[in-house]
Amino acid sequence: MNARELEFTEPERYELYEGPYYHFEITRRDFVQVLGAGILLSIALPGAFAQRSRADRPVRLAQRLHIGADGTITVLTSKVEVGQGSRTQLTQAAAEELRVPIERIRFVMADTAMVPDDGGTAGSRTTPSTVPAIRKGCAAARQLLIDTAATAFEVDAKALSVRDGVVEGLGAGRKFSYADLASEKHAKALERDVAPGVAVTEVAHWRVLGTPVPRVAAADIVTGAHRYPSDIRRPGMLYGRVLRRPSYGAELEEIDLTAAKALQNVTAVRDGDFVGFAAATSFEAEEARDAAAKTAKWKTAPHPSSEELYAHLRAHASSQRPRRDARGTPEEAFKGAARTLRETYNIAYIQHAPMEPRAAVAEWSDGKLTVWTGTQQPSRVMDELQRTFRLSRDQVRVIVPDTGGGFGGKHSGEVAVEAARLAQAAKKPVSVRWSREDEFTWAYFRPAGVIDVAGALDDKGMLVAWEHVNFNSGPSAIATPYAVANSVTEFKSCDQPLRSGSYRALASTANAFARESFMDELAAAADVDPLEFRLRQLNNERLRGVLVAAAEKFGWKSAWKKNSSAQKVGIGLACGTEKGSYVACCARIKVNQSAGTFKVLDVCEAFECGAIQNPANLKAQVEGCIIQGLGGALTEEMRFKDGKILNAKFSQYHVPRFKDVPKVETVLVNRPDLPSVGAGETPIIGIAPAIANALYNATQTRIRSLPIRDAKYKYS
Amino acid sequence: MKASLQFTLNGKPQRVTTEAKRTLLEVLREDFDLTGAKYGCGEGQCRACTVLIDGNPVRSCLTEMSEVEGRKIDTIESLSQNGKLHPVQQAFVNEGAMQCGYCVPGMILSTIALLKRNASPTEAQIVEGLNGNICRCCGYTNILKAVQRAAQLSREAK
Structure with a gap:
């Protein structure tokens, strides 16, 4: 892995340290299997980083591409489609380089038995890593087509090109296409390694990339024909349900499965701390589970409540390995400053709550396990299944059908393990789908955090020192993008009450919220327009570019009025950079002073991610991020007490709905001169601080928490 | 029982x-x-x-x-007959009104019911009529356009 990749790779430490969800008792038979497969098990599986770097190595053509006799081209990748548009974008990339129409390309995504490992779908890596890998592979295939045609017809390859999948320049009456390449006569050519360094198409010559290609397979979605993981059906398949603990940390002391087993055609399993049931219908599986649950005795454990969350995090900061980064001499700069401000921001736990909860279908056949499941990390889930069931690599196959939402929330394989354990016991395929309450309770959360920020101004109102300390929520985008000579940032992991993991943009939302709110506080202290205050200390041209673009489109300069007394309308802005892309967001809110409520009227966001590959999908991602970001900004917060989630339902946990949608304007800044980077995450980070700043502008009340609400003001 | x-x-x-x-x-x-x-x-x-x-x-x-x-x-x-999409389905395709698409069947059926009650809904009436449908990808802006186009297509189809 080179330094550039490291720079953009989000270290998602939470998953890296997550162990298997269940541990099953080892049996003699398993043990023999492990010994039998010992040689395989001793081979270290490549880690996520190694997997990613594979994209840059030459890939054998047969692994990446399949060309049918009819000329249909199948491209293989381990990436998944969870709604972000990867299938369409990758299809564009392949069509561009192969010089074939979109309709001729089919993608097989995330079937571990078939695809090369491009890594999981996370960290906005598909655009900067996988698209280039696909493009290189397809460009090489196009060159192979040309070279083979040149040899077959004894012409100079340099005089040939490809259009609509057919070689041009061979002369009258001569035809050579991808279908010809796939014929037996030329099949040997496909066994060659692809030479590295085949040039991909320059942005200026893009015909398919850069255009608003509509979503592929859209017809299957609108007709209900597409099979999501929870829709997979297998012959003789049963439906499974798992008994959940009543609270975090509860341990099962005893349970009587007699009543459950007495029900007709029910498979009941207790294996270690796993208790599950499978039956011909979900109704029967639930009946069995409920019958058994009545007999369960649990030993509960104390657990902190959300009321005491922030004090808990601060008190339980780990002293080990804080990630600290300092430049200049911040301590001295703070001492010598004209003015110093210091504030604390709190960030709640939130849930991804994808529309499709975790789901898996598992099927055993001849000791081999196949699992269809919704995950962003098929390779990790395969690894989890291998370790749990002590299987070798060739005994497990994970297939990820296009899935009903992820947002960073589907990196783990619990449901795959549950379905596989039940299918093993029932000797039939089993489908397990989590309930919404399961998903809100037992899936992992975006980590909560406490952030301390301090800043110092000189007598001219310029920023001279900066300090940013994040407890628990994560280090991504913790560095300030502003030009400040003296700064220190630190991330401290904590012993935290809830299981946490990745989330769209993960900690950059929290860090941007604290930083951009605080920049507003400093601007007010310096008595400068917050746009002007930012621009004065911003050298990064790309970030300046989006900030100016958003402010112009929004009409910031004419709209800005320094708060004098309580106003009805307030405006705020924020900007930031993460994973190589740049965002700036302006928001206007309206406050009802007597009711203490506010609503968001309109939002204008500018976003830049290099050369735009699909403007329609990019716009959808940016708009989706802004509106999804409203949830975390205004209403979403996990509440918990005594080890139980208190709001594990959509009726108790408000996610954005139609009525919450403000007027949204986007400015997509295209930079064809720059490499394309991902766009599914960073556009979410600007909305929350823009709203908090607008609320301050309207009310002179500064709310330093996500969600943005206090005793006096709340969104309504 | x-x-x-x-x-x-x-x-x-x-x-x-x-x-x-x-x-x-x-x-x-x-x-x-x-x-x-x-x-x-x-x-x-x-x-x-x-x-x-x-x-x-x-x-x-x-x-x-x-x-x-x-x-x-x-x-x-x-909804689709002999491979021909219903106008509301067609409108969702045309407007790219889907991200993961899991909410889409429910959105489409709710839209059909909405347009049956009111063939020319205003934006506010669409928002009111579909507020019970969650799209967690938050693709609401394109869904709104799709419903508006669906109303137009449905009127033209009559």
């Missing part, structure tokens, strides 16, 4: 014997392999499970089988 029930499903008469307390959503998905209606919350809050009963949108996750005796049920699978 098992019951023998008769109803019309996507134009065909059906008779099933099953637990009367099972939800319509479960029976559609598990007994009829009609998986277009989705589970999203189990409490009628997201409407991913929407089907039409006698032409009206119903949350199938809250509907017990005992309630469908003698009724006419239509699911998303019944």
